Amino acid sequence: MNSIVTLVQRTTAATPLALAPLNATSLRDQAYTLLKNAIADTDIYDPQQELRLDERQLTTALGVSRTPIREALSLLEQEGFIRTVPRRGIYIIRKSKREMIEMIQMWAALESMAARLATLNASDEEIAKLRHLFDEFQNSPPSEHLCEYSDANIAFHTAVIALGGSQMIMEATKNLMLHVRAIRRATISQSDRAARSIIDHLKIIEALERRDTELAERLTRQHTLDLAAHVDLHCGFLG
């Protein structure tokens, strides 16, 4: 848990100069954001990782009272990131394989709907921007820079969802993203997946450009369901 506590440097430290304010967010929201980011940046599937949180400890680390911390933790609990066990402690949740697969399936449902909506509502310019995300991979295979590719991969999916124009879907997908990203490190390592992934993405872009609603939807769904199947087969380390 040190990794989380230490990430949490300062919050209320007086803003250096004027204009800095607009700091109108409540301590609860600040704590929420901070904790969420900290959890997202923690490799919770590392068996060594300590997953227990401590209200009082967070209190001193953030320099605020228990109240905003507790409210922030309540939100995180509802979002499925942590679980509080009365008189035992608060624990970051490791998702089981089943839960991870369900999240990916849900993702597939939402992103394919976004793709459908994109073919109906997005502008040509917006769709065209999708191609630029892969410009840097035109000449060299993605296996040479997996890390960058992984970021571009996430950016692509996020962009497709944004094209759909549904705030609701974007919001719902954000949290799924955080959860799924936690096992990204493990799943991307197979470089052949990255190569096939790019092909899929290009096909999706083509379908969007041609305004082929059904095809775009189907390709998007299948692409993500493939990930679910892959996780099912190759991620035995998940509970």
Place this chain on the structure above:
Amino acid sequence: MNSIVTLVQRTTAATPLALAPLNATSLRDQAYTLLKNAIADTDIYDPQQELRLDERQLTTALGVSRTPIREALSLLEQEGFIRTVPRRGIYIIRKSKREMIEMIQMWAALESMAARLATLNASDEEIAKLRHLFDEFQNSPPSEHLCEYSDANIAFHTAVIALGGSQMIMEATKNLMLHVRAIRRATISQSDRAARSIIDHLKIIEALERRDTELAERLTRQHTLDLAAHVDLHCGFLG
């Protein structure tokens, strides 16, 4: 707001007899459930309806302190049921037409995925149960008992989602259901919609029985997207 406060009778009133306990839920959770149900049962689109809540008032109504109330309200806020405006008050949110449509689209995405999963994983027995939901409407047209039909309608969609077997999708859909149910009264009134709805449902059941994955998914999606289109055209009263 009286309608909400008055709904809220008692919580900690001593359980009548023994065995009643297992009341292990925290006051926060009790308040959360109570408030959520109260909001769900309130016709928030009635222009007359008072939408403002008051922490202190809820405090006295529920007989608990502000702390669990506030934590419950935080959760409801994150779920999009209320919005707290500092120094102004806490308000139940009326969804705009756009938001309502987005929620229905999201519903369509999730339920169609559930239908897909159902064709792959559900047992024949489970699928067969779907037909029983409409037994009572075999002989008389649904227009004669719209209220019962409305319940059966919701039961059908809930059942399809359950057949998918994804806890995650079921959870996510619960809240969507509550939001969408709020305008149900207005949309069901067109009796022809109810009649067409039943036909759609029967087709969906057939597709599920035949394990036609693509068809079940497509019919389910289209059926719900039709509702979205209907709301878009006929629910001008939404913001």
Place this chain on the structure above:
DNA sequence: GTCGATATCGTGGTATACCATATATGAAGG
């Protein structure tokens, strides 16, 4: 009578003290 400054109040935000209880700890007895 109208506009503006000031005081009061209502409201959500925060800090803190207190409580209940499961778990841990250790002493006593066998």
Place this chain on the structure above:
DNA sequence: CCTTCATATATGGTATACCACGATATCGAC
């Protein structure tokens, strides 16, 4: 040395007091 029971402790849950700040009302001046 093991078992058992009593006490201590840690931890999440709850109640409450206080605070900051905006809104509104009231009063005064022009």
